[in-house]
Amino acid sequence: MEENMKNKVDFCLSCPKPRCETGCPTGNHIRDFIKALKEDNLEAAAKTLYSVNPFPEITSRVCDCNRQCQGHCIRGLRGAPVEIQLIERYISDHIPFTPKVGKNNGRSVALIGAGIANAAAAFELIENGYSVTFFEKEDSFGGAIYTGIPGYRFDKAYLDKIFEKLVAAGAQFRFEVEVGKDITLAEISKQFDRVIVSIGAAVEGRGGLSANEGYSAGLTLLHDLNVDGNKQKYQNYKHAIVWGGGNVAMDVARSLIRIIPDVTIVYRRSLKEMPANADEIEDVIKEGVKVDYLNNIVELRLDENGKVTGAHCVKMELGEMDASGRASCHEIAGSDYEVDADLIVAAIGQKVNLAAVDGKLAKGEAGHLSSIPNVYLSGDAFLGPKTVAAAIHDGKDAAKEVMASF
Ligand SMILES: Cc1cc2nc3c(=O)[nH]c(=O)nc-3n(C[C@H](O)[C@H](O)[C@H](O)COP(=O)(O)OP(=O)(O)OC[C@H]3O[C@@H](n4cnc5c(N)ncnc54)[C@H](O)[C@@H]3O)c2cc1C
Ligand code: SF4
Structure with missing residues (x-):
């Protein structure tokens, strides 16, 4: 590890109660991946990071770290905080996330919206043997990060790489298909065992x-x-x-x-x-x-x-x-x-308009399950407009609920 990065890592106090983690919407095990780096174990650091967040190449560039992780770091009370965002970027630059593909279990999930919430859900499902198919109204992957965040602020080549990983792991994509217009939710529900709707919050x-x-x-x-x-x-x-x-x-x-x-x-x-x-x-x-x-x-x-x-x-x-x-x-x-x-x-x-997907679609009574059986909600469509990190966390949660429902 370069001297400069080593200094950043060694600056972390490995707190018994890491305040930084309370500020991270993905619930990242920040103290532990930094500790692994201190011990010069880059692989363990990457494993710890990816167990929670498969997209650090995005979060380390667009998260509001001054309010989130770094904003809560105890070091920040008396000066500069630990530079968590740069440490996270260092790990992902050196050992990129590689998804594992689980043994096919014959179950299928349709993912409506190819934003970051459903991308997080997809990796979770693929690792556990589910097959996934995205339906996306745009011509490309990435949701609001693709359509909203300008290229001078975030290099869209990172989205291309994630898309390639999803395809390599077996995800199917149907672009330029607007659910509720080009195909109904009911038709999709007939073809797949479960559906996750993550259409973002795009009503302006x-x-x-x-x-x-x-x-x-x-x-x-x-x-x-x-x-x-x-x-x-x-x-x-x-x-x-x-x-x-x-x-x-x-x-x-x-x-x-x-x-x-x-x-x-x-x-x-x-x-x-x-x-x-x-x-x-x-x-x-x-x-x-x-x-x-x-x-x-x-x-x-x-x-x-x-x-x-x-x-x-x-x-x-x-x-x-x-x-x-x-x-x-x-x-x-x-x-x-x-x-x-x-x-x-x-x-x-911005607001969420679930009715655009199906007139009967609404939040359910508990968890991510919607008002329609076997149809789940996640990301901004479930939480309201939030952040990339919150959408990643929520997409993984929705996928876990889907898997637990079989
Ligand atoms: C301009 C802008 C800047 C932002 N900057 C930041 C930032 O710096 N940091 C940060 O943490 N967060 C930021 N955010 C918020 C963040 O991007 C979102 O919280 C996050 O992307 C939500 O992810 P999602 O997957 O839930 O939804 P989205 O990313 O919105 O993805 C939803 C997808 O569903 C598709 N879709 C919608 N309706 C249908 C339909 N009927 N059929 C098929 N597909 C459909 C959409 O085309 C889209 O691709 C920003 C948001 C915007 C708009
Ligand atoms: S709060 Fe700061 S010093 Fe403590 S574990 Fe987190 S990053 Fe390290």
Whole structure:
């Protein structure tokens, strides 16, 4: 191991009660894989890591480690935390995850949605002898990481490698098949023993606003740029406002500042409450995007053709804590003002729409089993919009429930 990495590993205290692990949504055995590295046992470190997370090449690049594992590390109380993300990346760069294929047990599972939750479920099922078939409406593997996260932030070649591993392990893929439109859930249920629906949370909030031109939603814009390569659609705009403070808002703003000269984020709370990854917020500012904290859009300003010319905004103030544990925010009476913009992009939250798959599909009473027999839910579709790490953990959990149901 290189000296630099050895120093990072030796900095870990191997705590009896590792706080870092309480911050990891995958429940990773962080202390133990670092301990194995201390003992110069890279193979044991990889085995420990992969027992929980088969995708460290992704999590070590997109997780918000400053809030998750590293944000909880005891070393961080008095200075810098252990650089867990870099250690995880080191392991996966040196010994990539190789799935084992279990002896075929004759049971089949359909996986609706080829995002990271179902990818995690697939490896779990394949290792235990189940055959899996993905149904995916897009033309490629990766879910929101493929369609949403821009290539400058995460190299999609990692998704290609995971896809190749899944295919090599026997997974079947049916791309460009939208369940609920091109095929019904009932038809799939007849062909497979069990179904896991992990369709993400992709119904975009638009704040009840609309325009004929110049108003878009974040995921639509990211799909246009990342999947369709349609930069032309946006490059004639001059002044964009991105409305929101999560990862989608940051990815939209950073994508736009690469195409047009003036981009401002309007966020209704303060920096402290911003849900986006801390690194993303830093980068967005470094790259020249302006951020108007404690401001909100209340209405679009349109010309006679319904084209966006700006927004009516209002100043906000923070109040008491709300149910999410964040400070609530309120409009300041009489603080209305107008801003000019020719493009406004809403990135103000997403919802799950299970009815798009089947009108009767809903959450069940317990666990991942849905309202329909033999049909399970997982990932963002089960949890609501969360994180890559949470989706991995949940996909594995759903697969375990499926296996226990036989
Ligand atoms: C722009 C953006 C940036 C993000 N940044 C981060 C980040 O930095 N760090 C982080 O941890 N998390 C981030 N997230 C969140 C993270 O990507 C998600 O929580 C995670 O990908 C959820 O995985 P999933 O498999 O549950 O769903 P998804 O990844 O959404 O996959 C669902 C899949 O189902 C498919 N599908 C939907 N409906 C159908 C249908 N009817 N038939 C067939 N297929 C269907 C979709 O096309 C998609 O491929 C980000 C999300 C977005 C959108
Ligand atoms: S909390 Fe920090 S020091 Fe303790 S085991 Fe985890 S990484 Fe190591």
